[in-house]
Amino acid sequence: MPEALRSQRNKTILPGPEQLGRASEHLEGADPRDIIEWAVDTYGDGLALSASFGGGEGMALLDMISKVTKDVTVLTIDTGFIFKETAEFREEVMRRYKLPVEVLRPALTVEEQVERYGEQMRTCTPNLCCQIRKIEPLQRALERYDAWMTGIRRVQTPQRAGTRIVAWEDRYGAAKIAPLASWTDEQVWAYVEKHDVPVNPLLHQGYKSIGCEPQTRPVHHDEDPRAGRWSGLDKTECGIHWANGKAEPTSF
Numbered sequence: 658m659p660e661a662l663r664s665q666r667n668k669t670i671l672p673g674p675e676q677l678g679r680a681s682e683h684l685e686g687a688d689p690r691d692i693i694e695w696a697v698d699t700y701g702d703g704l705a706l707s708a709s710f711g712g713g714e715g716m717a718l719l720d721m722i723s724k725v726t727k728d729v730t731v732l733t734i735d736t737g738f739i740f741k742e743t744a745e746f747r748e749e750v751m752r753r754y755k756l757p758v759e760v761l762r763p764a765l766t767v768e769e770q771v772e773r774y775g776e777q778m779r780t781c782t783p784n785l786c787c788q789i790r791k792i793e794p795l796q797r798a799l800e801r802y803d804a805w806m807t808g809i810r811r812v813q814t815p816q817r818a819g820t821r822i823v824a825w826e827d828r829y830g831a832a833k834i835a836p837l838a839s840w841t842d843e844q845v846w847a848y849v850e851k852h853d854v855p856v857n858p859l860l861h862q863g864y865k866s867i868g869c870e871p872q873t874r875p876v877h878h879d880e881d882p883r884a885g886r887w888s889g890l891d892k893t894e895c896g897i898h899w900a901n902g903k904a905e906p907t908s909f
């Protein structure tokens with residue numbers, strides 16, 4: 658792997674995997690706003706934000722980015738299974754923040770997916786469904802970007818504990834930046850409250866982590882926030898942050 662990479666969008670020379678490793682170490686402990694500024698300076702309009710409009714961290718990150726630049730494109734995936742409340746909230750939020758937004762959609766409609774793979778593909782074959790409806794649309798979109806930011810945090814799941822601030826991801830052919838990787842729940846909600854950041858209304862109705870409607874349920878106060886995702890199934894991640902949808906780190 659070369660030390661430096663040529664931008665997919667223009668002739669700019671961008672940091673390669675090893676340089677990103679050093680940058681990640683350097684940015685460890687930095688304020689997320691400084692990490693965002695580094696990303697904007699490094700990637701310019703080759704930088705995107707991936708947002709699901711489901712959790713507080715993604716909204717905090719969107720708010721921070723909007724105060725640094727209005728040029729970062731927000732990529733959001735509409736799987737065809739998202740809550741009506743999430744779709745409405747997304748429209749309301751994007752009117753407020755005025756960042757460019759791209760709604761990514763799967764190549765197959767839900768009906769085409771069911772016709773090709775069977776009735777269980779309405780909700781019950783999560784890895785293949787997530788591959789078609791989440792991972793592939795993001796892969797196609799990131800062919801047009803050099804780097805993407807995400808709100809994932811280390812404390813969310815054991816699989817996310819090794820998240821680096823910046824890392825190269827072969828699978829997407831782009832750098833992945835997680836400015837909030839080291840943040841606690843308390844830091845997220847303190848930011849949301851202090852800056853009056855809007856959050857998905859379902860978070861006030863017992864949901865603590867919001868994904869697709871068929872596989873998301875409210876949780877009790879003493880349950881893990883992500884216990885309501887794929888409840889009863891042997892799955893805790895959609896696979897966007899994991900190689901082939903399995904619990905294998907990519908370049909973390």
Ligand code: SF4
Nearest residue numbers: 738783786787790869
């Ligand atoms: S979360 Fe469920 S419904 Fe949504 S894409 Fe994945 S398997 Fe399909």
